[in-house]
Amino acid sequence: MGGTFDPVHHGHLVAASEVAARFHLDEVIFVPTGEPWQKGDKVVSPREDRYLMTVIATASNPQFSVSRIDIDRDGPTYTIDTLRELHALEPDAELFFITGADALSQIFTWRGAEEQFALAHFIGVTRPGHRLHDPGLPQGRVSLVEVPALAISSTDCRERVARGEPVWYLVPDGVVRYINKRRLYRDGD
Numbered sequence: 688m689g690g691t692f693d694p695v696h697h698g699h700l701v702a703a704s705e706v707a708a709r710f711h712l713d714e715v716i717f718v719p720t721g722e723p724w725q726k727g728d729k730v731v732s733p734r735e736d737r738y739l740m741t742v743i744a745t746a747s748n749p750q751f752s753v754s755r756i757d758i759d760r761d762g763p764t765y766t767i768d769t770l771r772e773l774h775a776l777e778p779d780a781e782l783f784f785i786t787g788a789d790a791l792s793q794i795f796t797w798r799g800a801e802e803q804f805a806l807a808h809f810i811g812v813t814r815p816g817h818r819l820h821d822p823g824l825p826q827g828r829v830s831l832v833e834v835p836a837l838a839i840s841s842t843d844c845r846e847r848v849a850r851g852e853p854v855w856y857l858v859p860d861g862v863v864r865y866i867n868k869r870r871l872y873r874d875g876d
């Protein structure tokens with residue numbers, strides 16, 4: 688599951704857990720982006736902070752792990768590179784890429800869109816406020832899955848912290864403590 692994870696929240700975690708159970712996945716690898724080029728001019732927190740928050744959030748689940756492959760690659764983050772690297776690391780593994788409904792609907796704007804469908808099966812999950820649909824992936828390369836609806840976004844979490852409002856229970860406790868310790872999001876976006 689790729690994401691900017693700025694910060695990682697319970698919407699991400701519930702979606703990953705639900706997909707893992709439904710598809711009998713051996714492992715869910717969270718892959719924080721290095722340079723999320725489609726976030727445009729938005730200021731994104733340092734990659735090490737996003738990586739560490741993702742580690743904290745997933746540490747208690749033996750099925751979850753976090754990969755540095757995207758944060759350790761220079762330049763804009765393209766999923767085609769992520770999938771190529773994961774495939775090279777585990778050539779026999781069957782790869783699935785989990786995305787929310789919003790991300791899936793944009794997939795044809797990603798670099799090398801067609802080629803990535805050969806490397807992974809895409810799983811689109813429901814997300815409140817977004818319509819989940821197959822934007823036209825090749826036959827058999829996408830599944831649409833309903834997951835418990837959590838109307839949480841990283842943008843909202845950042846804005847709440849900037850306004851001095853709580854993010855307890857929107858993100859894991861350890862992530863709240865990390866945000867406070869590092870004073871992330873205090874100046875807004």
Ligand SMILES: Nc1ncnc2c1ncn2[C@@H]1O[C@H](COP(=O)(O)OP(=O)(O)OP(=O)(O)O)[C@@H](O)[C@H]1O
Nearest residue numbers: 690691692698702786787790814837839840841842
């Ligand atoms: N509440 C949610 N329910 C289901 N999927 C989600 C949810 N939030 C994010 N996702 C999906 O998780 C992936 C990573 O999302 P990302 O890290 O960009 O979080 P975000 O909340 O969308 O962030 P931002 O508000 O900064 O755009 C994307 O595929 C996104 O669609």
Ligand SMILES: O=C(O)c1ccc[n+]([C@@H]2O[C@H](COP(=O)([O-])O)[C@@H](O)[C@H]2O)c1
Nearest residue numbers: 689690691720723725764765766797798
């Ligand atoms: O490959 C691309 O061009 C591309 C463009 C936009 C997003 N993605 C990936 O989609 C995932 C979710 O992205 P985001 O921006 O919603 O956090 C993350 O793994 C990104 O690297 C990938």
